[in-house]
Amino acid sequence: MSSNDVVSEIKRGYIYRLAELGKRIDGRRFDEHRPLIIEKSPISSAEGSARVKLGKTDVLIGIKMEPGEPYPDTPNSGVMTTSAEMGPVASPTFESGPPGEDAIELARVTDRAIREGEVIDLEALCIEPEKKVWIVFIDIHVLDYDGNLFDACQFGALAALSSTIVPAEKFGLGKDFPLKIQHYPVSVTFAKIRDKILCDPGLDEEKIADARITISLDENNNIRAVQKGLRGGFSQEEIKKIINMAVQITPTLRKKILEV
Amino acid sequence: MENIKLIDENGRRVDGRRVDELRPIKIEAGVLKRADGSAYLEWGKNKIIVGVYGPRELHPRHLQDPTKAIVQCRYTMASFSVGERKRPGPDRRSVEISKIISEALENVIFTRQFPRTSIEIYIEVLEANAGTRCAGITAASVALADAGIPMRDLVPACAVGKVDGQIVLDLVKEEDNYGEADIPMAIVPHTGEIVLLQMDGCMTQDEFYKALDMGIKACKQIYNLQKEALKNKYRIAEVEEIDVDEAVAGGEL
Numbered sequence: 001m002s003s004n005d006v007v008s009e010i011k012r013g014y015i016y017r018l019a020e021l022g023k024r025i026d027g028r029r030f031d032e033h034r035p036l037i038i039e040k041s042p043i044s045s046a047e048g049s050a051r052v053k054l055g056k057t058d059v060l061i062g063i064k065m066e067p068g069e070p071y072p073d074t075p076n077s078g079v080m081t082t083s084a085e086m087g088p089v090a091s092p093t094f095e096s097g098p099p100g101e102d103a104i105e106l107a108r109v110t111d112r113a114i115r116e117g118e119v120i121d122l123e124a125l126c127i128e129p130e131k132k133v134w135i136v137f138i139d140i141h142v143l144d145y146d147g148n149l150f151d152a153c154q155f156g157a158l159a160a161l162s163s164t165i166v167p168a169e170k171f172g173l174g175k176d177f178p179l180k181i182q183h184y185p186v187s188v189t190f191a192k193i194r195d196k197i198l199c200d201p202g203l204d205e206e207k208i209a210d211a212r213i214t215i216s217l218d219e220n221n222n223i224r225a226v227q228k229g230l231r232g233g234f235s236q237e238e239i240k241k242i243i244n245m246a247v248q249i250t251p252t253l254r255k256k257i258l259e260v
Numbered sequence: 261m262e263n264i265k266l267i268d269e270n271g272r273r274v275d276g277r278r279v280d281e282l283r284p285i286k287i288e289a290g291v292l293k294r295a296d297g298s299a300y301l302e303w304g305k306n307k308i309i310v311g312v313y314g315p316r317e318l319h320p321r322h323l324q325d326p327t328k329a330i331v332q333c334r335y336t337m338a339s340f341s342v343g344e345r346k347r348p349g350p351d352r353r354s355v356e357i358s359k360i361i362s363e364a365l366e367n368v369i370f371t372r373q374f375p376r377t378s379i380e381i382y383i384e385v386l387e388a389n390a391g392t393r394c395a396g397i398t399a400a401s402v403a404l405a406d407a408g409i410p411m412r413d414l415v416p417a418c419a420v421g422k423v424d425g426q427i428v429l430d431l432v433k434e435e436d437n438y439g440e441a442d443i444p445m446a447i448v449p450h451t452g453e454i455v456l457l458q459m460d461g462c463m464t465q466d467e468f469y470k471a472l473d474m475g476i477k478a479c480k481q482i483y484n485l486q487k488e489a490l491k492n493k494y495r496i497a498e499v500e501e502i503d504v505d506e507a508v509a510g511g512e513l
Contacts, residue, residue, distance in 0.1 A: 101359045104352045116460045213457070223468050225444070226459035229359075231366040233453025234474055243465055 007207045015208060018071045019196040021075025021102065026055075026202060031245050032254065033200040038260045040163045048164025048179065050260075052156040054204060056146035058090075060140065061156035063164045063179075067127055067171050078125025078133045082111035084140040084153065091145040107140060109187075109227045112139065113216040115130040117224040119161055124180060127173060134166065136179075147203040150214045150227075154187040155257050161257075162177040184258065185224045187216040190242050192232055197242060201250060214241075215246045219254070264438050267317040267424045268509050274435065275304075279428045282418070287399065288487035289406045296383075297407025301399035304432060305389035308396055315377035323378075328371035333362040333381040335396055341388045358383075364417075364446050364456040365400060370410040377456065379409060389421045392437040397446050397456065406493065416482035417446035417456060420475040422463055427471050439504050443471055447479045466501045473487055 009014075014023055022030065034055030043049035048063035057175065068076060084107035086094045099107070114120075124133035138160070140153050164179040191209035193200035201209055211232030216225035223243070234242070267273055277283070283304030290296035295311035302308075309390040318324045335358045339348045350358075361383070370381060381404065383396040394417035399449040414507055421431045429433050441461025454472075463471065 033267075087375045097397070101355050105359055108352060108356050112460050116462065201403070218462070221465065223459060223463050223465065224461070226457055227360075228454070228457035229363060231363050231455075233367055233448060233450055233451070233455040234457070234468075239457075239472065240469065241456065243468070 004181045007204050011041075012208050015240060016194060019193055019198070024198060024202075024216050025204065029197065030247060033151070033249070034202065035180075036155070036253070036256055038159050038257060040159055040260045042210070044184070047159075048160045048162075050156045050159035050163065052152045053114075054128040054148060054152040054155070055150060055201065056144060057152050058140045058142075058144035058146075059149065059156050060154045060212065061139070061153065061201055062141055063160050063162040063166040064139065065134055065164070065166055065179075066137075067132050067173065068203045070126070070130065070133040074122075075130040076133075077122040078120075079135045080111070080115060080120065080122060080138065081142070082107045082114070082157070084110070084142065084144045086145070090142040094145065104112045105148055105227075105229070106153060109214060109225070112142065112225045112227070113140070113154045113187045113214075114157050114184055117216060118183050119151045119158060119181060120187065121180060121182050125166075127137055132256055135237075136161075136164075145203070145253060148189050148200050149207040150189045151187055151200060154185075154216070155253070158184060158186070159257055159260060185218045185219050185256050186257065187214050187225070187245045188249050189214040189255070190245070192234065192238070197238060197245070199245065213242060215243060216251045219248055221247050221250075264434075265424065266435055266438060267269055267426060267428075273423070273428065273432075274310070277430075279426055280463070280474060280478075282481065283432070285482065285485055286413045287485055289402050289489045289493035295403075297406075297409070298403070299399045299402040299403075299406060301461065302394055303391065303395040303398075304430075305387060306385070306392055306395045306397050307387040307417060308392065309384045309386060310384045310396070310399045310409040311384075312380065312403040312409070313373035313381035314319050314407070316380075318376060318378035324376040329369070329374040329377045329378050329379050331362050331366040331369060331371065331381070331394045331398065333363060333365065333383065335383045335385070335393065337385040337388060337392070341385050348463075357396075360456055360458070361393065362398050364397060364406065365415060366447055366452055367399070367414055367453070367455045368411045368413050369404065370373070370412065373410060379404070381464045383508065390431050391444070393417070393443050393456075394419050394446065398482055402489050405490055413448045413450040414448050414483060414486045415448060415455060416479040416486055417444065418482055419444045419461075419480040420476055420478070421469040422461060422467060422471070426505055429474055437459055441467075443475065444467075445472070445475045445479070447476055449480055449483045
């Protein structure tokens with residue numbers, strides 16, 4: 001275990017005191033994300049890809065597609081599957097080997113935002129009912145972990161999918177075509193530190209957070225996915241406040257993801 | 261399948277319930293001999309058994325926390341608990357559920373009283389019909405109390421969702437599969453805090469708040485059932501009063 005896993009008592013106290021004054025260690029407002037830089041299609045061997053830098057957090061998302069069998073209960077739908085790699089390259093506290101519970105939660109929360117937000121029309125990915133459909137693999141590679149992987153990965157998955165070209169020619173299924181995007185849900189994660197709620201927690205903020213919540217909103221501000229984490233709780237009023245903050249924040253982020 | 265009607269014109273659901281009605285719930289505390297604490301729960305067609313161990317020394321030792329106990333939950337579905345056989349062993353879904361349940365229960369456990377130890381919660385889903393994570397957490401907190409682990413409250417849980425455009429409580433399988441949204445949630449009744457909250461589907465903000473209200477109300481109902489289960493287990497059997505005169509006359513004394 002690395003010492004990076006621990007936030008010193010002094011720093012913890014400093015974050016608490018700043019929060020009382022409405023401030024954060026990197027000078028951001030409570031409702032302000034770190035600078036977001038999205039690079040589309042950095043990987044040419046993937047059908048679609050995106051590299052997202054959210055402050056110093058750095059993730060790469062690649063999309064691969066191939067024909068395969070549909071699930072028996074959805075014979076006319078394509079299949080989407082999401083996985084996340086959190087290897088030692090991204091943090092001294094990450095370990096090699098099969099995905100741990102953090103990586104599994106990250107993949108599932110990203111998957112839920114994309115799936116429930118109906119980003120892709122899975123029925124349009126049916127090649128031959130009951131026999132052959134497109135399988136979309138969303139693979140997340142965390143390169144540098146500096147807090148809030150949830151948002152970085154969701155933005156990245158959305159950007160990568162919107163740059164995806166379905167490789168039909170490679171499989172003798174006609175001409176290649178761009179993957180159609182139906183909706184643009186955007187997820188925002190908040191950390192609760194004592195009684196303060198701040199969006200896009202950085203590494204130290206995330207480490208000392210009592211509770212965490214990720215809200216995914218579509219273009220019409222409908223709620224598409226929620227995931228609460230850590231041992232702390234939220235009151236009903238806090239949930240309302242968080243959703244209102246998310247409503248304020250998501251349009252700018254969505255614009256930023258789309259304009260790439 | 262899309263046109264399946266889940267609520268009829270009289271407002272009755274597939275199993276005859278009203279929109280804000282829970283399925284029948286039965287909780288029994290202390291059902292296992294070897295576990296430190298346990299509970300059995302039937303919630304509609306869900307059948308769940310929970311065993312709790314601890315606080316006990318945590319192995320491997322490098323996982324120990326010198327300041328507090330580690331709360332480890334493992335949620336497992338039996339291979340025969342669902343229609344199509346589930347491959348035994350942890351899948352990604354159960355890993356995620358185990359993680360969020362551990363976090364939610366840690367909220368109420370006085371972990372700092374037991375440094376370097378682990379408190380282990382084994383949730384076994386024997387039969388599943390939607391809402392198993394909520395049923396699991398409800399039973400788990402009864403099992404924790406049965407194990408005598410100091411807690412500041414129990415944690416009742418329930419799911420709320422949206423079916424045929426209406427907000428409904430405690431979804432069954434058909435409603436979960438063909439409904440429009442599902443929100444599993446758990447609260448700490450004493451403080452009103454929400455300690456487990458997930459959502460998938462599509463809801464307006466107003467619907468979401470309405471669902472939260474409905475869920476919290478139901479959690480409070482379930483809370484009473486949890487307390488009742490513990491009282492039933494630990495109620496001291498009333499001592500039968502004997503009439504001394506009669507006993508003497510009858511030759512019993």
